Amino acid sequence: xxxxxxxxxxxxxxxxxxxxxxxxxxxxxxxxxxxxxxxxxxxxxxxxxxxxxxxxxxxxxxxxxxxxxxxxxxxxxxxxxxxxxxxxxxxxxxxxxxxxxxxxxxxxxxxxxxxxxxxxxxxxxxxxxxxxxxxxxxxxxxxxxxxxxxxxxxxxxxxxxxxxxxxxxxxxxxxxxxxxxxxxxxxxxxxxxxxxxxxxxxxxxxxxxxxxxxxxxxxxxxxxxxxxxxxxxxxxxxxxxxxxxxxxxxxxxxxxxxxxxxxxxxxxxxxxxxxxxxxxxxxxxxxxxxxxxxxxxxxxxxxxxxxxxxxxxxxxxxxxxxxxxxxxxxxxxxxxxxxxxxxxxxxxxxxxxxxxxxxxxxxxxxxxxxxxxxxxxxxxxxxxxxxxxxxxxxxxxxxxxxxxxxxxxxxxxxxxxxxxxxxxxxxxxxxxxxxxxxxxxxxxxxxxxxxx
Numbered sequence: 001x002x003x004x005x006x007x008x009x010x011x012x013x014x015x016x017x018x019x020x021x022x023x024x025x026x027x028x029x030x031x032x033x034x035x036x037x038x039x040x041x042x043x044x045x046x047x048x049x050x051x052x053x054x055x056x057x058x059x060x061x062x063x064x065x066x067x068x069x070x071x072x073x074x075x076x077x078x079x080x081x082x083x084x085x086x087x088x089x090x091x092x093x094x095x096x097x098x099x100x101x102x103x104x105x106x107x108x109x110x111x112x113x114x115x116x117x118x119x120x121x122x123x124x125x126x127x128x129x130x131x132x133x134x135x136x137x138x139x140x141x142x143x144x145x146x147x148x149x150x151x152x153x154x155x156x157x158x159x160x161x162x163x164x165x166x167x168x169x170x171x172x173x174x175x176x177x178x179x180x181x182x183x184x185x186x187x188x189x190x191x192x193x194x195x196x197x198x199x200x201x202x203x204x205x206x207x208x209x210x211x212x213x214x215x216x217x218x219x220x221x222x223x224x225x226x227x228x229x230x231x232x233x234x235x236x237x238x239x240x241x242x243x244x245x246x247x248x249x250x251x252x253x254x255x256x257x258x259x260x261x262x263x264x265x266x267x268x269x270x271x272x273x274x275x276x277x278x279x280x281x282x283x284x285x286x287x288x289x290x291x292x293x294x295x296x297x298x299x300x301x302x303x304x305x306x307x308x309x310x311x312x313x314x315x316x317x318x319x320x321x322x323x324x325x326x327x328x329x330x331x332x333x334x335x336x337x338x339x340x341x342x343x344x345x346x347x348x349x350x351x352x353x354x355x356x357x358x359x360x361x362x363x364x365x366x367x368x369x370x371x372x373x374x375x376x377x378x379x380x381x382x383x384x385x386x387x388x389x390x391x392x393x394x395x396x397x398x399x400x401x402x403x404x405x406x407x408x409x410x411x412x413x414x415x416x417x418x419x420x421x422x423x424x425x426x427x428x429x430x431x432x433x434x435x436x437x438x439x440x441x442x443x444x445x446x447x448x449x450x451x452x
């Protein structure tokens with residue numbers, strides 16, 4: 001762990017001065033020397049409120065497996081033990097109905113696309129499939145394939161040398177497969193996501209120096225130059241991992257810190273998203289109801305991040321499905337619509353793709369405990385932005401919501417579409433594995449024709 005010293009503000013009983021204002025762990029980031037970073041940052045035009053000069057994707061993992069027939073695919077003609085108690089409501093696109101507990105989304109259905117016929121998921125409680133297109137397999141997590149964010153980092157690199165191309169906001173959970181922010185697979189640690197949450201966020205907290213002081217370029221340059229002179233004389237730092245040095249270089253710029261500082265946002269904007277909490281939803285071992293992360297994702301892509309991942313909610317509703325989903329759907333409805341609306345208002349809807357989905361669907365038949373169990377046979381997906389064709393539903397399931405009926409869509413076809421929107425020719429692009437063999441990004445390499 002690297003400590004960067006700030007001003008000496010107080011001495012404590014343990015004999016240590018409270019001087020360090022930044023700690024940097026072994027983060028997998030690219031960077032240059034501090035003067036080069038500051039020069040690049042100075043010459044880079046701001047993208048705030050304008051079209052981006054890069055394409056980006058925000059990936060929202062609904063941990064635990066959301067119920068497709070209680071969100072976007074209500075079966076009102078089915079028996080009561082299948083259709084449940086939720087009612088459909090009309091949207092602003094004629095002929096499309098969704099759950100009554102997402103009224104905000106219903107008013108902007110013209111800005112989203114829903115897939116009702118998603119397939120290709122095993123019975124695995126893990127985010128691997130939703131972040132890479134590959135479930136846990138014989139070769140381990142993501143079957144050793146890189147996540148989308150890692151692949152994009154490898155193929156396209158950073159937009160700005162002071163900003164990592166891939167950021168994972170996913171919070172830590174007891175069930176670790178829920179908190180995969182997007183593993184690099186065979187690409188290795190150099191293409192892992194930067195994670196500012198959890199321990200990473202603690203590492204970036206300031207002690208003894210304010211954000212305004214951090215923004216002072218002259219003071220920052222002097223402080224870090226002095227720090228470099230000191231650590232260059234220390235054998236321990238000369239032998240440090242190169243990735244720690246890169247992390248130091250990235251955090252030498254305040255651009256990433258600025259993007260993560262939600263206090264810079266208009267309070268009305270934050271209220272529109274909803275604040276939420278980092279605590280696990282319903283006290284369960286899953287994602288949080290932390291709507292702030294949707295806003296942070298938007299700020300990060302504006303700062304130059306190509307891919308942001310986050311997890312939201314606890315969707316493994318084996319019981320109390322119809323008691324808890326209204327609470328959770330309302331929070332998701334607020335956050336996702338605020339994000340989509342924000343992207344449109346800021347002119348980013350052509351550049352930033354959004355995907356929100358889980359690892360599988362839920363059983364058509366409600367169990368005796370009032371919940372729905374795992375159902376890998378069918379799932380659902382929400383897409384927005386990216387210049388894709390919105391205002392449509394793609395595919396359908398059969399009468400009871402059991403299996404895809406019309407236009408089945410594989411998870412990897414969604415990935416092929418997202419890669420295409422990022423400017424990557426998924427039909428031809430390859431990445432060499434550890435043995436130097438070229439590997440395609442996904443096995444299903446045709447983008448969804450209805451979206452492009």
